[in-house]
Amino acid sequence: MIKVxxxxxxxxxxxxxxDIAKRVSGYMDVNPDNKVIKLGIGDVTKPLTPACLEAxxxxxxxxxxxxxxxGYGPEQGYAFLRDAIAxxxxxxxxxxxxADEIFIxxxxxxxxxxxxxxxxxxxxxxxxxxxxxxxxxxxxxxxxTGIWRDGRYEGLVYLDSTNENGFVPAPPAEKADVIYLxxxxxxxxxxxxxxxxxxWVDYALANDALILFDAxxxxxxxxxxIPHSIYEIDGARECAIEFRSFSKTAGFTGTRCxxxxxxxxxxxxxxxxxKIELHAIWNRRHSTKFNGVSYPVQRAAEAVYSEAGxxxxxxxxxxxxxxxxxxxxxxxxxxxxxxxxxxxPYIWIEGGMDSWDFFDLLLNKAEVVCTPGSGFGKxxxxxxxxxxxxxxxxxxxxxxxxxxxxx
Numbered sequence: 184m185i186k187v188x189x190x191x192x193x194x195x196x197x198x199x200x201x202d203i204a205k206r207v208s209g210y211m212d213v214n215p216d217n218k219v220i221k222l223g224i225g226d227v228t229k230p231l232t233p234a235c236l237e238a239x240x241x242x243x244x245x246x247x248x249x250x251x252x253x254g255y256g257p258e259q260g261y262a263f264l265r266d267a268i269a270x271x272x273x274x275x276x277x278x279x280x281x282a283d284e285i286f287i288x289x290x291x292x293x294x295x296x297x298x299x300x301x302x303x304x305x306x307x308x309x310x311x312x313x314x315x316x317x318x319x320x321x322x323x324x325x326x327x328t329g330i331w332r333d334g335r336y337e338g339l340v341y342l343d344s345t346n347e348n349g350f351v352p353a354p355p356a357e358k359a360d361v362i363y364l365x366x367x368x369x370x371x372x373x374x375x376x377x378x379x380x381x382x383w384v385d386y387a388l389a390n391d392a393l394i395l396f397d398a399x400x401x402x403x404x405x406x407x408x409i410p411h412s413i414y415e416i417d418g419a420r421e422c423a424i425e426f427r428s429f430s431k432t433a434g435f436t437g438t439r440c441x442x443x444x445x446x447x448x449x450x451x452x453x454x455x456x457x458k459i460e461l462h463a464i465w466n467r468r469h470s471t472k473f474n475g476v477s478y479p480v481q482r483a484a485e486a487v488y489s490e491a492g493x494x495x496x497x498x499x500x501x502x503x504x505x506x507x508x509x510x511x512x513x514x515x516x517x518x519x520x521x522x523x524x525x526x527x528p529y530i531w532i533e534g535g536m537d538s539w540d541f542f543d544l545l546l547n548k549a550e551v552v553c554t555p556g557s558g559f560g561k562x563x564x565x566x567x568x569x570x571x572x573x574x575x576x577x578x579x580x581x582x583x584x585x586x587x588x589x590x
Contacts, residue, residue, distance in 0.1 A: 190326045193336070199316050199558035200224055206543070207552055214550075220581040222510075222569045223552040225369065225528065227434045229502065232495035234486040235433055242482035253478040258470045260287025260442065264481045267488040268442060272427065278414040284446050284462065286469050287476050287484075289439040291399045291428040295363070296321040297472075298395060298424065298443070301464045302361055302451070309340035309359035311352055313370055313559030313566075315397070318363040334561040343562050344371060346533070350522060351375050354386035362387065364413075365397040367404060370559045370568040371531040372523015374409045380416050387422035391452060393461075394423040399441075402432040402500050404526045420446040424461070431528065431572075433487045433496050440476050440484045503528050506578045507571035513582040514569075517589055528571040531556070541567050548588035551581045 203223055211219060231239065245251035259265070265282035273280035288294050296317050299308075308322050312335075319336065322328060329337025340359045342352035350373035351366075364383060366375040387394050396413040404411055413423045425444040429435035445462045453459055486492045507524035514521050514532050524530040534541040538555035545551045545567075556566030571578070 188324065188326075190324050193323050193328065193330055194320060195331060198320070199554070202558070203542075203552065203554065206546065210546055210550075217550055219546070219550045219552060220573065220577050220584070221552040222571075222573055222578070222581055223554045225431065225570050225572055226436050227431060227503075227572050228574055229434055229499055231434050231438065231483065232492065232499060234489050234492035234495055235483045238486035238489075239438075239479050239483040242479035245482075246479065256475045256478055256481070258473055258475045259283075259466065260285065260476065261478070261481050264485045265442075267485050271488045273412060273414065273444075276411055276415060278412050279420070280414060280444055280446065284444055286443045286445065286465065287481060288441050288443060288469075288473065289476055290430065291397060291426045291441045291443075292317055294426050294441060294443045295395065295397055297468075298426075298465070299325055299327075299361070301461065301468055302393075303454075306360040307338075307340060307358065309342055309355060309362040311344045311363065311365070311368070312341045312561055313344060313556060313563035314363065315365060315369050316559065318395075319560075341560070344368075344373070345562055346520070346522070349373060350531070351379050353379075354382055358390050359392055360390075361393050361395060363395045363397070365399075367400040367527040368523075368529075369397075369400065370529055370554065370556065370563065372525070372527035372529040373531075374404065374406070374526050376408075377410050377416065380410055380413060380419075384413070384416045384418045384422060388418050392422065393449075393451065394419070396423050396425045398425055399428040400431055400527055401427065402496065403504060403528055405504070406526055409526060414444075414446070421448045421450060424449060429484050429487060432500070433484070433492075434499065435480075435484070438480055438483065440480050502575070503571045506573065506575060509575075509578055509582060510569050510571060513586060517586060524571070530569045530571070532567050532569060534565060534567050536565070538564055538567060545585060545588065549581070549584035551584055 265285045268285050269282040304326050308327055310318050328339050344350040344352050350371040401411050413419045413425050428441035445465050447462050449461045450458045451461050511521045511524040511530045520533040522531040538557035542555040554568040556563030
């Protein structure tokens, strides 16, 4: 008899974005000729930049010649990309990260979900609320939680993120073993100061805990006082793993390229309390279960760090940040309290009503898709998230429709 992993039965009926897709599909079935503007999921709309595209084409041509053809590449990633990342993303910020501490992958969603495989199933997991659903769901699948009750899974430590604390939770009084943090935050758009991150690093060191730091939206930070990496904090090399992605940075959502950083000093512990190097464990897992990102994609990602690529990526991010400024400005003019949208592509809006009711109102009255805040956690109830990932023309049209609908 084939027995299934019964932890899957504890999951809520469906994934947040599947619920959204079903509601939008149902609306379109009834109104097939209407134009719905999607400002819900965080998918980019601008194409790859010229520098990335040119590198992509050159690499594809390499695959057509016997002299330059590449077969299986190193599972950890090609040296040319890992070197570029180490120099530009970390060395430029004073962070001591070497190329061999970087693992190239096909997405931060995959990495933040897969990383939990290397930890014991009895680890206590702490997650912010609201939070990116993948952090929670993958630990439910692994059996680290109890049942879903009153809007939360038993067994998890929830870190309430509210307007009172600026959506940046402080370390909990109780002990947690693995802590997920995401800054700039998805969904709230909040950013953390050096002092706030230092409190988390100190907590992790004092409690033999580990921080999983999702920095997928770091390219949107324009305030230089805000840390870009957890490794800007003293002590983080010992107690933090960082995840980054080219998806939002350079429009790679369909191209797929990301990376995870695990310093050599980063430690876990055996049942007897012996220190174990997490870098070696992840290297084994990565090499066993992953065959690497394709050579052309890695060449395209490398071009992000060229002089032309840096300028093009900055222009791309500025475009989306301008969209975010328009969205936040319009919603505030309509009387809504808003967060994010300044160092983040997401605007977190206090709606004054049930999150799904606000979602349905905007879909049915304005034909605009947002994301209900309650889908990110109990503390997200009463909020919606609007994404800046669309064209300027669509953003302006959407905000005009929303203004009309809400007035």
